[in-house]
Amino acid sequence: MATQAIVTSGGTGRRRRSSPPPDFSPRGGAWLNSGRRRNLTGWGFLLPAALLITLLSFVPMIQAFILSLQTGRGSRLNWADPFWMNFERLLHDEIFKLTMFNTVFYLVIQVPIMLILAMILANLLNDPRLKHKAIWRTMIFLPCAVSLVSYSLVFRTMFATDGLVNDLLMGLGFMHDPLNWLGEPWTARFVIIIGLLWRWTGYNMIFFLAALQNVDHSTLEAARIDGAGSFKTFWYVTVPQLRPMIVLTAIMSINGTLQLFDESWSLTKGGPSYQSMSMSHYLYELSFLKNPNVGYGAAISYVILIMVAVLALIQMKVGDKRD
Amino acid sequence: MPGYVFLSVFALFSVFPLYFMLVSATNSTQDVLASRLTPGGHLIDNMMALMKQQDIGAAMTSSALIAVGTTVLALIVCAVAGYGFEVYHSRGKDVVMAILMLAMMIPFAAIMIPLFRMFAQLGMVNSLFAVIIPSISTPLLILLFRQASRSFPYEIIEAARIDGLKELSIFARIYVPTMKSTFAAAAVITFMASWNNFLWPRVILLDNAVQTMPMLIANLTAGYVTDYGVLMLAVLLTSLPTIFVFLILQRAFAQGITGAIK
Numbered sequence: 186m187a188t189q190a191i192v193t194s195g196g197t198g199r200r201r202r203s204s205p206p207p208d209f210s211p212r213g214g215a216w217l218n219s220g221r222r223r224n225l226t227g228w229g230f231l232l233p234a235a236l237l238i239t240l241l242s243f244v245p246m247i248q249a250f251i252l253s254l255q256t257g258r259g260s261r262l263n264w265a266d267p268f269w270m271n272f273e274r275l276l277h278d279e280i281f282k283l284t285m286f287n288t289v290f291y292l293v294i295q296v297p298i299m300l301i302l303a304m305i306l307a308n309l310l311n312d313p314r315l316k317h318k319a320i321w322r323t324m325i326f327l328p329c330a331v332s333l334v335s336y337s338l339v340f341r342t343m344f345a346t347d348g349l350v351n352d353l354l355m356g357l358g359f360m361h362d363p364l365n366w367l368g369e370p371w372t373a374r375f376v377i378i379i380g381l382l383w384r385w386t387g388y389n390m391i392f393f394l395a396a397l398q399n400v401d402h403s404t405l406e407a408a409r410i411d412g413a414g415s416f417k418t419f420w421y422v423t424v425p426q427l428r429p430m431i432v433l434t435a436i437m438s439i440n441g442t443l444q445l446f447d448e449s450w451s452l453t454k455g456g457p458s459y460q461s462m463s464m465s466h467y468l469y470e471l472s473f474l475k476n477p478n479v480g481y482g483a484a485i486s487y488v489i490l491i492m493v494a495v496l497a498l499i500q501m502k503v504g505d506k507r508d
Numbered sequence: 509m510p511g512y513v514f515l516s517v518f519a520l521f522s523v524f525p526l527y528f529m530l531v532s533a534t535n536s537t538q539d540v541l542a543s544r545l546t547p548g549g550h551l552i553d554n555m556m557a558l559m560k561q562q563d564i565g566a567a568m569t570s571s572a573l574i575a576v577g578t579t580v581l582a583l584i585v586c587a588v589a590g591y592g593f594e595v596y597h598s599r600g601k602d603v604v605m606a607i608l609m610l611a612m613m614i615p616f617a618a619i620m621i622p623l624f625r626m627f628a629q630l631g632m633v634n635s636l637f638a639v640i641i642p643s644i645s646t647p648l649l650i651l652l653f654r655q656a657s658r659s660f661p662y663e664i665i666e667a668a669r670i671d672g673l674k675e676l677s678i679f680a681r682i683y684v685p686t687m688k689s690t691f692a693a694a695a696v697i698t699f700m701a702s703w704n705n706f707l708w709p710r711v712i713l714l715d716n717a718v719q720t721m722p723m724l725i726a727n728l729t730a731g732y733v734t735d736y737g738v739l740m741l742a743v744l745l746t747s748l749p750t751i752f753v754f755l756i757l758q759r760a761f762a763q764g765i766t767g768a769i770k
Contacts, residue, residue, distance in 0.1 A: 209598040227596020234589035237645035242611040245619035324519040330754040331747045332704030334722040352543040465617040486618040
């Protein structure tokens with residue numbers, strides 16, 4: 186994992202301006218010398234955080250796996266027979282396949298566009314000749330200050346059939362009749378993608394801005410001397426140096442989009458009839474609404490988990506290759 | 509100059525929906541649907557209608573208690589952990605760190621149901637604590653503090669030890685005041701994530717009396733006819749605290765992130 190690489194590598198990941206703290210790994214010597222005592226204190230420092238994560242993330246994850254092998258309504262659960270019954274049911278569940286398609290569609294379209302936009306914007310903002318940097322940065326980052334539910338509702342209002350977007354497009358002469366944005370499957374999905382781009386580009390831009398501080402200026406100078414235009418410089422010199430950050434933001438974005446819920450719930454309500462619903466939204470519906478079948482819901486949650494893990498691994502492999 | 513054009517277009521694109529929200533909060537629902545982009549005089553009317561439909565005060569209180577509680581506890585727990593991982597570095601701790609980082613990969617959907625059953629068995633459904641506890645310890649925050657601690661000069665800690673200070677005192681009296689921008693960044697991240705959180709509160713808070721602001725506004729579209737002016741006002745009220753926190757702390761936030769990534 187990208188963050189794992191940063192954490193455990195003693196090499197390029199670490200940049201120190203002061204001498205590093207001594208290593209407290211166990212050595213020989215008196216049983217409770219000051220080094221050992223300090224090491225124990227160190228463990229004490231991280232105990233609360235580690236315990237909480239274990240109890241509230243790892244343990245439930247195991248419980249979810251056990252649940253996915255069970256079936257039944259509400260709290261009366263029995264072992265599924267055969268034990269893979271829930272997963273087999275998933276293979277034949279048309280609605281689940283639709284929500285999986287929707288979620289992957291959002292991912293494949295939105296994440297690349299967003300990351301490229303974020304890189305370009307960060308690069309533009311990083312230009313020393315640019316004036317009023319803080320104003321641009323604030324404006325572009327402002328969408329991140331509003332909750333997902335909030336912006337979903339604003340977009341829902343704007344894209345209503347008698348709403349702002351239709352009025353604007355008709356007023357500018359682009360079309361004659363209003364589009365039923367939220368009532369047609371493809372336009373509904375499109376609105377979610379526009380929403381995601383609006384909400385998350387600024388967030389990723391901040392990460393790229395931070396990464397750009399570490400780009401070697403001499404390489405940019407060399408490119409300028411060689412006569413490269415700004416686009417060529419950006420694409421062939423800057424972007425390759427942003428690789429670790431691209432991997433990190435890609436992993437975070439894919440992770441986030443695979444778990445999409447709030448937009449599906451509030452922007453389109455999964456409509457029309459499941460056509461824009463995400464996997465997590467379907468999971469919630471199965472587990473907490475209608476006739477709750479938590480075993481089946483747990484099976485879906487594990488499919489999401491596997492997708493997240495597989496995609497993250499692929500990205501780390503691809504990201505670490507040409508170094 | 510194309511750079512300027514691109515930036516302006518995107519900046520306008522980013523701000524416009526928020527401007528629309530602000531203006532619509534002061535308009536009647538007919539005006540909103542007529543795409544009116546100027547402020548109107550219906551702010552008071554919308555406010556009255558909203559207060560009649562929902563208990564804003566209760567929802568704001570819920571959201572505020574959860575957000576502040578989560579932020580304070582998360583800062584304490586994760587800063588201490590990040591400091592511990594870095595200053596008392598050992599191979600064993602590296603392994604533990606790597607394992608904890610794996611938790612970042614776990615989608616919330618995967619643990620949502622077992623978490624609900626866990627808290628339900630403890631009788632903590634509808635408890636604000638049940639909302640706070642899962643968000644206190646996050647790998648991201650621990651990582652942030654650990655990375656930021658790398659630039660903290662170890663010599664100061666050694667000098668403090670020679671002066672006879674206990675380990676915890678060193679943390680509290682020397683580390684904390686020095687790392688203000690990291691704490692600011694962590695506070696912004698945590699407060700905003702907590703205030704804006706929708707799914708987990710929706711799962712565990714079943715009683716409308718303790719619902720959070722995001723839950724409240726999501727419920728406003730449940731009826732047949734939506735009053736868009738009221739809706740946008742509710743969204744505005746929900747967004748004001750986070751916009752406020754962000755604007756005040758954004759400089760410190762950017763510094764904190766940059767400092768951690770270097």
